[in-house]
Amino acid sequence: MANPLRAEVIRLYKNLLYLGREYPKGGEYFRDRLRAAFTKNKSVQEPEKIKEMIARGEYVAKELEALYYLRKYRAMKKQKTQSCLLVDGRPT
């Protein structure tokens, strides 16, 4: 792997590993797939292709953040509206 890109790839891996801990199907599930995806492309040499894959990895990171946010938002909204429904029986 080209030297400056090596650091970027490692940083991306660590970031995804950290983000994946909260994955709904379990941190281990995510970690196994993350490792498989990275080792599959271990031998790629061209900087262009590496940059492309890094961009894809960053896209996955953004998708994870959005997933977590939506989950939390929906759970909070459900909690709040459910308690309102129970209070006076009328939908709010």
Added chain:
Amino acid sequence: MSGRVLVGVKRVIDYAVKIRVKPDKSSVVTDGVKHSMNPFCEIAVEEAVKMKEKKLIKEVVAVSCGPQQAQETIRTALAMGADRGIHVEVTGKDYETLGPLQISKIMAALAKKEEAQLIILGKQAIDDDCNQTGQMTAALLDWPQGTFASEVSLEGDKIKVVREVDGGLETIKINIPAVITADLRLNTPRYATLPNIMKAKKKKIANMKPADLGVDITSRLEVLRVDEPPQRQAGVKVETVEDLVSKLKEAGLV
């Protein structure tokens, strides 16, 4: 406004965890359970950081009260963009009885000490659902309050707050200094990514005790019992509409 914003952040049991009540019904099981920042507090931090990014305010100070682990919550706030943190150490029995009244006394004392111009809090915590701390803090400081804020904008020396209330949306304009409590739709909090967490390690967290602020944290409340909600009754399936009507009549609902 050139000022400083205090943001209160609370360490609560994570929203996705299934809550268990202790067998002695004294409280909820917290040992070994995943904790994280109260989601409404995340929204409060995000709002403060956004204001700083727009250069409307100078400094964001994250405050949390509790045992040693409360520092993790402050670190998350720092990773989201707060400048420094204040950890008010409360442990053991005192921590178990710590509630909105005590927190609002601490926040009021800190607001005076730090000369804050704005306090942003989450509207309520997901563990106690009190929805009191913001209001009490404003009352103790005799500051105006903009609660259930779904939109906040600074206009000169006043703040315009759009509040989400049962009847719809209410827009108010209040003087600074003020207390704002954040509602769900105020903003989308950013995720504290690993690089940001690393950077936040350099930021300072000051340590102090409630006594240092001259605050008395004795509780006026005593928890008598904690129970799980009643089990949902299984539904009953009926074959025809007549059956349904007769069942409703039996239950006295028609």
